[in-house]
Amino acid sequence: MATTAVSNASSSQAIYDALNVKQATATSTSSETQSKFLTLLTAQLKNQDPLNPLDNAQMTSQLAQISTLDGIERLNTTLQALLDSSSGSQTLQAATMVGRSVLVPASTMSLVKSMGLGGVELSGSADSATVTIKDANGLAVRTLNLGALDAGVHGFSWDGKTDSGVQAADGSYSFTVTAKQGQNDVAATALALGTVSGVSRSGQTFSLDVSGLGKFGMSDVKEIL
Numbered sequence: 001m002a003t004t005a006v007s008n009a010s011s012s013q014a015i016y017d018a019l020n021v022k023q024a025t026a027t028s029t030s031s032e033t034q035s036k037f038l039t040l041l042t043a044q045l046k047n048q049d050p051l052n053p054l055d056n057a058q059m060t061s062q063l064a065q066i067s068t069l070d071g072i073e074r075l076n077t078t079l080q081a082l083l084d085s086s087s088g089s090q091t092l093q094a095a096t097m098v099g100r101s102v103l104v105p106a107s108t109m110s111l112v113k114s115m116g117l118g119g120v121e122l123s124g125s126a127d128s129a130t131v132t133i134k135d136a137n138g139l140a141v142r143t144l145n146l147g148a149l150d151a152g153v154h155g156f157s158w159d160g161k162t163d164s165g166v167q168a169a170d171g172s173y174s175f176t177v178t179a180k181q182g183q184n185d186v187a188a189t190a191l192a193l194g195t196v197s198g199v200s201r202s203g204q205t206f207s208l209d210v211s212g213l214g215k216f217g218m219s220d221v222k223e224i225l
Contacts, residue, residue, distance in 0.1 A: 094199045094206040094218065101225040102208070103153065104216045106192035109133065109173045114160035118175060119191030121222055124151045126179035126186040131156060133175045141168055149179070153191065153222045191222055 103119040110116065120129060129146040141162045146154065160168050179186040194210035201207075207215040 094201075094208070097196045097208055097221075097224075098199060100196050101193060102196060102210065102221045103155065103191040103193055103223040103225070104208075104210055104213060104220050105189055105222070106194075106213050107174050107176065107190040108192050108213065109158070109175055110212070111158070111160050111168060111170050111173055113170065114167060116158035116160065116173065117155065117193045118158070119153060119155045119193065119223065120146070120149075120177045120179075121153045121189040121191055122149055122151050122179055123187035124181060125149070126181050126188075129154075129177065129179040129186075129188065131175050131177050133158060133173050135168075135173060136171070138174075141173070155193075155223070193225070 105121075109118045116133075118131070120131065122129065126149050129149045131144040131146060132140050133142040133144070135141050142158060143163060144156060144158065146156055160170075162168050175190060177188040177190050179188040192213055194213040196208050197211045198209040199206060200209060200215065206218055208218065208221070210216055
């Protein structure tokens with residue numbers, strides 16, 4: 001899937017141009033419809049039976065029908081323009097994400113220059129939250145007590161020290177999160193920090209390419225740093 005590169009200025013102009021074109025098309029279509037109706041009505045009036053002229057109620061009904069049809073056509077055109085505008089806005093939003101650091105659902109962490117960053121999302125308030133960091137072999141090297149946390153997204157950092165006080169080597173680690181409210185478990189989701197390197201589009205759906213973590217939807221981004 002190709003990576004989409006978008007210029008904010010050119011994309012904005014494209015959206016405005018598209019809306020103007022659709023408005024012009026809508027006006028043209030509406031005018032053509034009204035013109036055809038007036039031609040038909042005029043012909044009907046010219047050829048009506050003098051002894052049985054067109055009833056005023058029938059004419060009023062026909063005028064109401066054409067007015068309703070015209071309104072529906074305008075509404076459909078406006079809705080389509082709004083949908084296209086929304087798609088353009090999503091493109092702009094996705095493009096501005098390139099180069100930004102984000103927290104997304106994943107359980108990996110990179111220790112760089114003795115500093116590791118991660119996050120957790122809690123479904124509810126917790127009396128205590130604990131992060132267990134593991135090495136490439138799955139062995140726990142450090143346990144971080146985050147204390148009491150409210151529901152929502154929270155970030156945390158690791159200084160690279162193990163539980164024994166030894167400095168861990170830079171590299172890739174994994175972590176798990178547990179949280180409790182009294183004796184009850186609180187649903188906790190591990191969040192990894194990564195940088196958006198590109199944007200992919202499939203139809204109306206956008207995916208963010210997060211370096212080292214994979215592809216994620218816009219709704220997967222829990223926090224932008």
